[in-house]
Amino acid sequence: MQIKDVILTPGHGAFFYDDQAAIRAGVGQDGFIYVGDPVTPGFQSIRVPAACLSIGLVLADDTIVWGDMMGVQYSGAGGRDPLFHAGQIMDLTSEVIVPRLLNTDSSHFLDACSRAFEFSEGERLPLSIEYGVSQALLSAAAHAARSTMAEVICAEFGLPLPQRRVPIYCQSGDAREVNVDKMILKSVDVLPHGLINSRSKFGADGHTFIDFVRWVARRVREIGQPEYSPVLHFDVYGWIGLEIGLNPQKISDFISKVSDAVPEFTLNIESPADFGSTQAQVDNYAQIVAILDGRGSRARIVVDERCNTLEDVRLFAEAKATHLVQIKTPDVGSIADTARAVLICKENNVGAYVGGSCSETDVSARASVHVSVASQADMMLAKPGMGVDEGLTIVGNEQNRLLAVLKRRRTQPHNVA
Structure with missing residues (x-):
């Protein structure tokens, strides 16, 4: 099941990105907004609407499967990647990831991930890219196998089909x-x-x-x-x-x-x-x-x-x-x-x-x-x-x-x- 095209489109995350360091310092609130100057690099204000970048993989049979890239609420804190910028991530994805994905056989999930996530210029790609692209690749592998994504994980990692509900x-x-x-x-x-x-x-x-x-x-x-x-x-x-x-x-x-x-x-x-x-x-x-x-x-x-x-x-x-x-x-x-x-x-x-x-x-x-x-x-x-x-x-x-x-x-x- 080869990938013949890639679609990128920006979107919304479900909440906001917040400057944890500024909040921890004791800034006040005005309604839903934090009042004061941001502290963590990349933040233009303490609270920023969460953004995402969706990636759609167009498969050989014209099915399109999706994954979403985004950061976490407290981006840039505790050793995490910096604040997510959809435009920057889109540019990097277009330049580095899309060429790797085109004509890739998406039916083998782990192999496809290994190919897509090779280091670029000696550095690991932003983790948000890995996260979103891997979701799409997992969905593609499930489509190729006519199975659920969970069954793909079980097959790739040699796990039995689960029966227990996760709390x-x-x-x-x-x-x-x-x-x-x-x-x-x-x-x-x-x-x-x-x-x-x-x-x-x-x-x-x-x-x-x-x-x-x-x-x-x-x-x-x-x-x-x-x-x-x-x-x-x-x-x-x-x-x-x-x-x-x-x-x-x-x-x-x-x-x-x-x-x-x-x-x-x-x-x-x-x-x-x-x-x-x-x-x-x-x-x-x-x-x-x-x-x-x-x-x-x-x-x-x-x-x-x-x-x-x-x-x-x-x-x-x-x-x-x-x-x-x-x-x-x-x-x-x-x-x-x-x-x-x-x-x-x-x-x-x-x-x-x-x-x-x-x-x-x-x-x-x-x-x-x-x-x-x-x-x-x-x-x-x-x-x-x-x-x-x-x-x-x-x-x-x-x-x-x-x-x-x-x-x-x-x-x-x-x-x-």
Whole structure:
């Protein structure tokens, strides 16, 4: 199934790109807009509408398959690629990627990715390009095999057809209370994220945050179904370290205190601190994990910042420097590397959370579902957007449809080329 033409068209991401450093410094808000000057290079304002670039591969039979390139909400932070500019990415894709794709046999996914993502002028391509192009190549391989994208991943990586549903994690954005209620009423597996990205949301010594954690737990009991017991997952964007100090013992003590406040729930704390570099993050997170495990705590830490690429994931997993890795799909690059990252986590008995960003699209979200289910990740993000309903519908329904197809496959075998 050769590629005979390539289409590029700009589009919208589902949320915004935000200057994390400026927000962390304590800028004010005017409605939905942050007030002040940006700090991170590339940002013309603190909050920028998210953009994407769609790539369509025209196959030999005139079928067109799509993938979407974009950055993450907090681009340029924590060692990530700089802010996504659709025009610049389009120029680079046209110049470097399109010639590589033309006449490529797209029926073999990993081979096609290897060809497309060779270094250019001695450097790796922007990870957003790898991410979007690999989605399209995965879709092309599925079309050639007359299968689902998940079956292509299973065939390429030698995995059995999955049967287990992957738990779904929703994020609240700033509309915390309303969106928590939505999540509880819809019995979401993991909730609520909470967007604890400023001192005002974390509070002096973390009291505001702990009060919010208690409120979420209480709300689950007030309006949730009797047997409903979700995992509570909060992203604190490094604020434990910023407020309590960059000391693993003190950070562990604080996390234990939060966990003790909601003893009937498993508690995930994402990005408890930013120690400034990947190696420092590995070293200090490993200490936090050891302290919490030594106490038999129900709290688990989740790494995000400073763990971006496949190589980073391997470092954290092999060092047991986290309980779960957020495999942030646009930052990992090729969606094949997302699958590899899940498998690395599993080999090292570390949890694999296929995440991403609110700035993604419906196309990238659906592709992520297939990789998550095929590789049997431990949880996956409901995306895109900062609402609950849209992301949960896109990711949840895609998973349900996929599992229904795979169930049928097991009773009526279908050969994947």
